[in-house]
Structures are given as C-alpha cells and as structure tokens.
Amino acid sequence: MLKTKDLSYWYQDASQPLFKEVNLEFEAGQSYAILGHSGTGKTTFLSLIAGLDHPKDGEILLGDRSLKQIGLTNYRRHDVAIVFQAYNLFAYMSPLDNLLTAMAITGAEHAGDKAYASQILRDLGIGDDLITRNVQHLSGGQQQRVAIARTMACDAKLVVADEPTGNLDEDNTHAVIAQFQKIAHEQQKCVIIVTHEPDVAAQCDHQYRLENKQFTQLA
Amino acid sequence: MNFCKRAWLNVWAKKGRSVLLILVSAAILMFVLAGLLIRSAAIKATNQAKADVGATVTLSANRQAAFKQMRQSSSSSSSKSSRPKLTLTPVKLSDATKIAQLSNVGSYNVTSTTSANAKSYDTVSTSTGMGGSSSGGPGGMKSGSSSSGDTQIDGVTATSLTSDFSDKQSKIVKGRGITTSDKNTNHVVIEKELASQNNLSVGDTMTFKQTTGSKTTVKVKVVGIYKASSSSSSTAGPMSTDPSNTVYTSYTLANSIKGSKYAGTADSVTFNVTNPSKVSSVKTAGNKLISSSKYSLSTDDASYQTVKASMSSVESFANKIVWLVAIAGTIILALIVILMIRERRFEIGVLLSLGEARWKIVAQFFTEMVMVLVVALAIAGVGGKFVGNQLGSQLVSQTATTTQTTSSTTSNQPGGSSQGGGGQPGGQGQNGGPGRTTNSTKQANTKLAITVSAVDLAELGGFGLAITFLSIMIASGGILRLEPRKVLIS
Ligand SMILES: Nc1ncnc2c1ncn2[C@@H]1O[C@H](COP(=O)(O)OP(=O)(O)OP(=O)(O)O)[C@@H](O)[C@H]1O
Numbered sequence A: 001m002l003k004t005k006d007l008s009y010w011y012q013d014a015s016q017p018l019f020k021e022v023n024l025e026f027e028a029g030q031s032y033a034i035l036g037h038s039g040t041g042k043t044t045f046l047s048l049i050a051g052l053d054h055p056k057d058g059e060i061l062l063g064d065r066s067l068k069q070i071g072l073t074n075y076r077r078h079d080v081a082i083v084f085q086a087y088n089l090f091a092y093m094s095p096l097d098n099l100l101t102a103m104a105i106t107g108a109e110h111a112g113d114k115a116y117a118s119q120i121l122r123d124l125g126i127g128d129d130l131i132t133r134n135v136q137h138l139s140g141g142q143q144q145r146v147a148i149a150r151t152m153a154c155d156a157k158l159v160v161a162d163e164p165t166g167n168l169d170e171d172n173t174h175a176v177i178a179q180f181q182k183i184a185h186e187q188q189k190c191v192i193i194v195t196h197e198p199d200v201a202a203q204c205d206h207q208y209r210l211e212n213k214q215f216t217q218l219a
Numbered sequence B: 001m002n003f004c005k006r007a008w009l010n011v012w013a014k015k016g017r018s019v020l021l022i023l024v025s026a027a028i029l030m031f032v033l034a035g036l037l038i039r040s041a042a043i044k045a046t047n048q049a050k051a052d053v054g055a056t057v058t059l060s061a062n063r064q065a066a067f068k069q070m071r072q073s074s075s076s077s078s079s080k081s082s083r084p085k086l087t088l089t090p091v092k093l094s095d096a097t098k099i100a101q102l103s104n105v106g107s108y109n110v111t112s113t114t115s116a117n118a119k120s121y122d123t124v125s126t127s128t129g130m131g132g133s134s135s136g137g138p139g140g141m142k143s144g145s146s147s148s149g150d151t152q153i154d155g156v157t158a159t160s161l162t163s164d165f166s167d168k169q170s171k172i173v174k175g176r177g178i179t180t181s182d183k184n185t186n187h188v189v190i191e192k193e194l195a196s197q198n199n200l201s202v203g204d205t206m207t208f209k210q211t212t213g214s215k216t217t218v219k220v221k222v223v224g225i226y227k228a229s230s231s232s233s234s235t236a237g238p239m240s241t242d243p244s245n246t247v248y249t250s251y252t253l254a255n256s257i258k259g260s261k262y263a264g265t266a267d268s269v270t271f272n273v274t275n276p277s278k279v280s281s282v283k284t285a286g287n288k289l290i291s292s293s294k295y296s297l298s299t300d301d302a303s304y305q306t307v308k309a310s311m312s313s314v315e316s317f318a319n320k321i322v323w324l325v326a327i328a329g330t331i332i333l334a335l336i337v338i339l340m341i342r343e344r345r346f347e348i349g350v351l352l353s354l355g356e357a358r359w360k361i362v363a364q365f366f367t368e369m370v371m372v373l374v375v376a377l378a379i380a381g382v383g384g385k386f387v388g389n390q391l392g393s394q395l396v397s398q399t400a401t402t403t404q405t406t407s408s409t410t411s412n413q414p415g416g417s418s419q420g421g422g423g424q425p426g427g428q429g430q431n432g433g434p435g436r437t438t439n440s441t442k443q444a445n446t447k448l449a450i451t452v453s454a455v456d457l458a459e460l461g462g463f464g465l466a467i468t469f470l471s472i473m474i475a476s477g478g479i480l481r482l483e484p485r486k487v488l489i490s
C-alpha cells in the first residue's frame, strides 16, 4: 500500500545523502522492522514516511497517489498514525482525552466514543484508575502504551513507530510488540517500526537494515 | 469544536500559569479601562463645561472708528481751538432685536449705564484708611471732575443676565432682581450697605437728581436688595465710587435719566450664544446687520476656550494613556504569549503530526486567552474604577489649577482694555463698559465623574480582544511556519 520511489534525503549542511534512491514497498496487514546503526538516518526516513517532511528527491506513494498530491496535512490526518520516541502525547491531558483528541482531529470513525477509547486503553493495560489521570503522572511504559492505543483508536491504515520500546523493560517490550502485531494482523494496518534491538525486529514480519545509504532486507 | 475543548483542558490543567496570565491581563486591562474611563468622563465634562460656560457677543459703539474720526477731525480742523470730541453712537435697540433673531443666539441683555446724584439718601463712602478725606460729602470727590454723579445707575434687561449676577459675584438678598417686566417702570435694586445706611427696605422709595440737562428729580421704588461680594468691590478701580452705590434699574429708566434722546438705545447689548462654538459665525452674521462704522460686535468666549483647552488636554492625556497602555500591554502580552507558545512547540508538533489544521492551533491559543480575558475583565472592571478615580481626581486637580491661572490672565484682558477706554473724556460715566464680562470663577466646577458602565466594559472587552488577537498573531508567526519534524525529532 505504501511505496517509496527513488527516495533520497540529505540535510542541508551534509555533504553526503543519508540514503539514496530507495525503493521499498510496505503492505497492509504486515509489520516491518527497520534496523541500523545510530545516525544512519532511520528516524529521518520514518519522518518522510510519516509525512512530516518532504523528500529531497524521489517520492512516496500511497496507493497510486503521491504524498505531495494528497497533501501532507491531509495525509497525516487521515492516513498515518505516529508513535515517536518521546511518545508525543498531550502533557496536559488524561490518557482518555489524548485518545479522544486524536480521534476528533483525525475525524476517526469512533470520534467522541468514550467507551470505545476506554476499551482500547483497557486492552493495553491502562486501567480505569489511570484513564482520567494526567498522562505525566504515568510511567514511561504506560505512556508508551497510551501512544500505541492512540494509533489504534484512529482509522489511519499506516502506523509508524520510532523506537517504541526504547525505554521499556523486557516484559513491557514484549507486550508492546505483541500489540503492534495485533494492530497489523487484526486491524489490517501496515506497521513500520524503527528499532535497535534485534529481538524486537525478529518479532516483526519483515526486517530491513539501513546501511551505506541503502535498505537491505534481512532473511 | 475540538480546539475549544483542548483550550479548556489546557487552561484547567495549568492552573498556576492561567492565574498568572489572568493577573497580568487584568493589570493591563485595568490601565486601559482607567484611560477609557477618564476619556469618557472628560468628554462628558467637556460637554457639560461647554454648556455651562457659554459665550457672549456684545454689540457696542465702535470705539476704534470713533477715535479715528476724532483724530481726523482734529487734524483737519487744527485751526479751531475747540477740543476734538469723541462721539460714540449709542446702540439702537432695533439693531439688537435683529441680531437676537439669529440662530444660536439665546437671551440678550441690554446695558445702559449712567449716573445720578443722591437726593433722598446718602451714598456709601469707602471707609478704608484715608476714607476720611473722601467722606467730605456725597459725591465730593467726583462732582468736580466730570458731570458724573455719585450714584451709578446700571440699566439692564434683567439682573440675572448680567455677568455679576450670573457669576454669583452679586446676589439678591431681599425682594427680587430686575426682570423684563420692570421695563418702563421706576423699579430699582440697591445694594445692601446702601439700604442699611439709609434704612431703606423693599417697597420704599428714594429719589435721584439728574446730573445733566434739567437736573430733574427722579423718584424710584426699591423692589430688591442685593449684596455685592467683596471681590467685586476690590476690583473696582480707584477712581470709581464705592460699589455699594451701584443701583440696578431697567435700561429704560437709565435711558430716561440720560435724557429723552436716549430712548430706544443702549450702551451695549450682550447676546448669549447658546452654542459657544458658533460664536464667530454669530459675529459674522451679526456684522451684516449693523453699520460697522458706528458699531462693533465683540466676542467673549475666553472662558469657553479655556475650558475647551483644558478639557481637551485631559482628553488627549486620557487618549495617550489608552494608547500607551494598549501598546505596552500588547507588547507585554505578546512577549508572554510568544514565550508560552515556544514552550509549547512540542504540543504544536504533536497536533501537526496528527494532521491538525494550523489555524485551529492558533484558534486554540486564542480561545485560551479569551477564557483568561473574561476573568481578567471582571477583575479589571472592579479595579479600573478605583484606578480611574485616583487618576481622574489627580488629573482634575492638576488641570483645575492650570485653568485657574490661564483664565485669570485672560480675564485681565477685557478688564485692561476697558480701563484704557475709561481714561477718555466725556461719556456717561461708563464704568467698565462692554468689556465687563468676566467669567473667572466658572471653570472650577469641572469634575470628572468616573463610573464603569456596561458600554465601558464592552469597549474594554473589545480592546482586550484586539490586544490578545494581535499578540497571538505576532506569536503565531512561528507556528504557521513550524515543521513538525523539527519539533518531534531531536
Ligand atoms: N535537523 C538536522 N540537521 C542536520 N543534520 C541532522 C538533523 N537531524 C539529524 N541530522 C543528522 O542526520 C543523521 C541521521 O539522523 P537520524 O536521527 O535520522 O539518525 P537515526 O538513525 O535515527 O539515529 P538514532 O538511531 O541514534 O536515532 C545524523 O547524523 C544526524 O546528525
């Protein structure tokens, strides 16, 4: 469902591109892991996929339409859900309000449905006692799960996550990855995860490594 | 509207920050309100003062033209030994009625001043220090110098229309003043001291003797007694008689004492201009109705101009406060909002990553500020009245003193010119003449009434909205250009 066509990117002050002429394809109902050393450009790549920036060269296609044609704001609102390292939650809201806000902005099918949002949080282990508490009073793992719950509450078919397990212990890491798998397989979404950990990558359906400006699929 | 809900959640979650913002906004609004209040009070007071003070146009003989003529005749007929004569044409009342028909002219007062000698009574002599010498007899000092008598007769249309009475320099203490109904009667109003010295009271009669012509005796009836204030006696020049010897009559009686040829004339006629700002147009229109070689129209709107000037300075000061505070407030608020919004870059990034429209993000900030503003407005409404009152009273006491000084200098001018005129020979003992319209005590009662009305609050609310809107717009310049990637990835 998502294709990159000769995708290249470089920062203004860099002499070399981070990656060059990348051609990849991501399918709905599948999960993808992207590995690579620090500073190779994984987050940068993900930000392009998430519609946070324009590629320097080449294009990204959703179905047969390029992101440029769709419009980045429109694309972000309807087609992609993002989980970033810093969880990107609204600090002044409760978990429930975070979900409801995202659902309202993206115009999700279940927008305004508190029961639906509460159920998703409950499924991810955010109990009713935490649901209306300020998110800043939740632990890192709990916040991460709220961020994941938010991607599930919205209708976007593409979910991108940047090191979603970076701050989590082993048990939580396992639970979170299982949740992503569930999103991919049960909700028929396309999940793309950037990670350092080979264990995490191994649980995904496909693995890619970013090295020498190119993505290579691992066996 | 989702951004409204977000705004509320944010304001509520960050209570401390919200309270601080409310206090800052309230302080700014309070000063704006104070400025607005002073301005509206100043406008009100200006209108009131303008209506109170009034202005006059006076029709009198054209002295300048008369002097010129006198000089011309004296040079052309230098061979003749006779002294040049200054002939002042008395004002015709028919002219006066024509001018009275002009628009913006209200009531008018006919003044005809003359003098007579006491017959049935004794005049009051000034008993200060060397008073002994002057008390040689009634009119002793004056009788020799000219044909003027010891009693000054002020013929008027009505005493209430004279500046002395309207300025409260003189007051009726018994009986009544001269009114229009006293026309063609022998009614007089005399001063309290003259009355008590001669045991005269309302209803009594007294007699004068004409100073000129057949020197016939005139019998008059006292209908009222007035009290001249000490200030009016102190302003009297050294050569005049004691002010207590001034008797008010209808101008018709004064004219008949002057002589039969003075019927239907006056020394001067003073018209009250209902709208003081129209004084010069009344003068222009009036000049078309009279023979300018014989008569002249002079205006007196000095006190109106003084009040106008001082009040407009209050007004412009208030305007300056409003603008200064509004500009300073906008800058302060804009800085706070800019800092606040910078601190919320991450949140903005999250919103943008969710695909939120940029204008809705700005709208959220604006909504938050409006919520803050509503509370601040209530606080400012209470506090602004207090600040406005303090500032207002300060301002008025300050301008009142400046008004007093300016008005006292301007009121000197008519007095000064009439003194110069008083030095010339002849005349019917014209004491002061047409220039005697001083309003020096009028301006003091300009007080600023500070009240907070719903309109003021609405205006203030509008101001607050404009300030916050501007601040948010300035601060949002960055948001609208912000790239979410730069915020979220670092
Ligand atoms: N805004 C920027 N301007 C210039 N260079 C940047 C900018 N952001 C990142 N870079 C550089 O681009 C390269 C790739 O950064 P990126 O964050 O994509 O790496 P990454 O693979 O996600 O690394 P990590 O695994 O440590 O998160 C790095 O060398 C980084 O220094």
Ligand SMILES: [Mg+2]
Binding pocket: A042, A043, A044, A162
């Ligand atoms: Mg990274």
